Amino acid sequence: MMRIVALEEHVSVASATAGPDLVASMRGGARGGGKRAELEDIDGMRLPSMDAAGISFQVLSVPGMDAGLLSPEAAPPYARRYNDALAAIVRGRPDRFATFAHLPLTAPEAAADELERAVRELGFPGALISGQTQGKFLDDPVFAPLLSRAEKLDVPIYIHPGIPPESVRKAYYDGFSPAISSTFATSGFGWHAETAVHVLRMVLAGTFDRHPGLKIIIGHMGEGLPTMLWRCDERMVQKDTGLSRTISQTILDQVWITTSGFFTLPPFIAALLTFGADRILFSVDYPFSDNLEGRAFLDALPVTPDDRKKIAHANADHLLKLAP
DSSP: OOOOEEEEEEOOOGGGOOSSOHHHHHTTSHHHHTTHHHHHOIIIIIHHHHHHHTOOEEEEEOSSOGGGGSOTTTHHHHHHHHHHHHHHHHHHOTTTEEEOBOOOTTSHHHHHHHHHHHHHTTOOOOEEEESOBTTBOTTSGGGHHHHHHHHHHTOOEEEEOOOOOHHHIIIIIOSSOHHHHHHHHTTTTHHHHHHHHHHHHHHHTTHHHHOTTOOEEEOGGGTTHHHHHHHHHHHSOHHHHOOSSOHHHHHHHHEEEEOTTOOSHHHHHHHHHHHOGGGEEOOOOTTTSOHHHHHHHHHHOSSOHHHHHIIIIIHHHHHHTOOO
16 A cells, blocks of 8 residues: 655644634634534544545644744744644654644744754654744745754745735735635635745745755645746846746745645646656645545546655655655
C-alpha cells in the first residue's frame, strides 16, 4: 500500500483555546463552526476517516489566526500552550501525526523563539501561519527574525489564507447576501487571491533574495499562481524589479504547493506544467474537504507511478524530514 502524507490538515484543541470561537470566525461562520467536532476529535472521527481513505499520515495545523489575533503580550503564552497541546497529540500517535507550529505573529521576536522551541524541543517540522498579521505580510521587515530563524532551522513556513482586512472585504467582496459575501471573501475566491499576493509581495520586496534558504509552502493548487507566472514575468521585468531572478524563478526555487481542497484536473495540469512533480505535495484540507474525495483525486492523476509517489509522500517526507 502506498504511503500517503497529507499536510494541510486542521485540528483544534479545546483545552488550549481561549476567548471567542476563532475557528468559526476564521472559517466565515456556520461552515467552520459546523466542523468543530471533526477538528477536535482524533480517535472517533479523524483516524477512522484517514483509514477509510488510506491516508497514512497527517501534518496537523491550527486552522485560524488564533494567536495572531491576540496582543503581543497575550499571544506568546497562548501559542506556547497550543503547541504543547499539539505535541501531546503527536506523542500519542507519532506513527500517524506530525504538526506545524502555531506562532504568536503579533510578537515577531517571540514567534521566532517559539518556532525554534517547537522545532528543537517538540520535534515539529515547520510552522503554519494564516495570512497577514495586522495588515502586515511576511515581506515586512518586522518578520525578518522569524524568516531568518526558519532558514537556520531549515524548516518551511506554510502560508495558509487568513481573514481579509475589513477595508479589503468591504471594498472587494461586500454587496451580496451575507453567505455569498463571506464565502466570496474567503474560500470562494478572496483567500486564494490574497495568498498569491502575499507570495508576490515577498518576491518583489526581495524577501526571498535576503533569505535564500527560506522555504515556503502554499496550498490550494498554488493559489492561482501557476496560471499567472508567465504574465508576472512578462509584465514585471527584471529591469524594473531590480531582482537577481525573475518572479517565476524565485517562486520555483523557494515555494512548494499542495493540492489541498482542489480536486479537479485543470488547475493540477497548470501546476504540473509550471512547478513540476517535485514541488507538488498532496493535501486534503481536512475536515473542510473530504479525505475520500482527495484520495480518489490522487489515484486518478494522469502522472507516472514515480511522480504519483512524489506527490503522495516522497516530496513531503523530504521537505519536512518525516521518517516513514
